[in-house]
Amino acid sequence: MPKLSNRTATFTDSVIRRMTRISNKYGAVNLSQGFPDFEPPREILDRLAEVTREDFHQYSITWGAQNFREALAEKQSRLMGRNIDPNGEIVVTCGSTEAMMAAMMSVTTPGDKVIVFSPFYENYGADTILSGAEPIYVPLIPPEFSFDADVLEAAFKQHPKALILCNPSNPCGKVFTLEELQIIADLAKKYDTFVITDEVYEHIVYAPHKHVYFASLPDMWERTISCSSLSKTYSITGWRLGYVIAPPHIIDTVKKVHDFLTVGAAAPLQEAAVTGLRFGDDYYRWLQDKYTEKRDLFLRGLDRIGIQHTVPQGAYYILLDISEFGYKSDLVFCEKLAEYVGVGAVPGSSFFKEPENRYIRFHYAKKNETLENALERLNDIRKKMPKE
CATH class of the missing domain: 3.90.1150.10 (Aspartate Aminotransferase, domain 1)
Incomplete structure (x- = not known):
């Protein structure tokens, strides 16, 4: 065999x-x-019950139902401080797991290198290897899980194609400071590197800490692929609804990878989840x-x-x-x-x-x-x- x-x-x-x-x-x-x-939330469950009796049982648009993308764009535009185009800058995926994989496969070529902070969610190293790339691990130092800027730059000097940033971080619960994010941003710009973010815990942050969207930093929108999902925010981990937000030239490639990976996320669940995306602050x-x-x-x-x-x-x-x-x-x-x-x-x-x-x-x-x-x-x- x-x-x-x-x-x-x-x-x-x-x-x-x-x-x-x-x-x-x-x-x-x-x-x-x-x-x-x-x-x-009860409002989402009530809408799901209604959806089962409505006509949402076939494929939605491959990269996400129109009203889902519009609701998501409205929510994230407010949070990220820029007007996000629901038609050209969003792909809806089967969870943030697929979002990360689609992002990785969109920006890396076999033989590329990718920076991964350690400790890390177990999928990141696997995603890198499955994409044919090689991970470069940079330690986060306990108990604060900060990084050494010189060690990070040494990793950048290997000319990686991307860096994966989980913020807030699984498993250590770190929220990266604005100063730390700016160090990463400066290095990404200096060495011409993409940053793939996993921001699935964006709404679970404890005072006085604040979450800063990496794509909102000066000059970072064009090189950031923002991945997240509805799983943790709305307590619907089994619904597998994630998304990628990025500039149109990146999203065009993500759409193609996503199409051949999963075709599309579940149509009835997208329709029900729109209710949550429209919740107020x-x-x-x-x-x-x-x-x-x-x-x-x-x-x-x-x-x-x-x-x-x-x-x-x-x-x-x-x-x-x-x-x-x-x-x-x-x-x-x-x-x-x-x-x-x-x-x-x-x-x-x-x-x-x-x-x-x-x-x-x-x-x-x-x-x-x-x-x-x-x-x-x-x-x-x-x-x-x-x-x-």
Whole structure:
């Protein structure tokens, strides 16, 4: 038999989704895979019920239903500080996962290099390799997860085609400052590099931190491919509605890649989600308050237990330092945590290029009672966890 492609030779299955399966196996509270256990906004669900009885069951326009793109353009124009053309500067995708892949395949050629900050969401390295490019990893330094500008410039000196910027960041919860973003922008301009952003947590940011859209920086619109989705903002991760926003000459290529990857996102779900895109600013303030409450609840509980952890500036993830337990493998630790303590987590090593074994990742996009249940189980973690 002929050999299979070697593109995936270094891949494993998704560690995040594997930990969901392990959590389910042991009946653990699943704080691994980042999806809510509460309902989306009622207005969106009510519209979805109506849509099932209307004529939205066939393909929409390949790059997104007209009213969806118009509603999205209106929302993001207000936030990004420029008039976005719904017909020439947006492609609707099957989640931000496809948005990132379509962006990567649109700007890279096999043999190119791409800068990836570490820690990183696990798809970024895979997307780079599947595109035939080579990742260059630049470390974000704990506990603030800032970067060394000289190290970053050394990466740029390798003449990468693109840099991937997740802001706010999964898994470390970092919100990049305006000064940090300007350093990246100056280097991108100096070395003529694209910046592909993942801004899926754009509305989950904690005071006093503020999210700045990279494309809004001076001279950055022309070289930025902005990717995001509705998953986290409206608690509809299963709907798989994402998008790419970029200048027309880039979007023309993204449209072609997207067409051959997935044809188009689900038409009925686009129609229902238009309702959410038209929410006023009060919804996003409510969302920020909701997640601030959950973050504070979970941090207070961890502080009572006495385990060291990060304090997220955005997104909804916390990294716990498990050094005190003496495990050589954070994956084994997470498997034992699900089995003996009854809480699901993701081993931090799946996010770092560096040999890092001291962190595990929890998320807190859960009902308060779910978080309290998890904290109650974690309260006896030192008694319940077996020795490695």
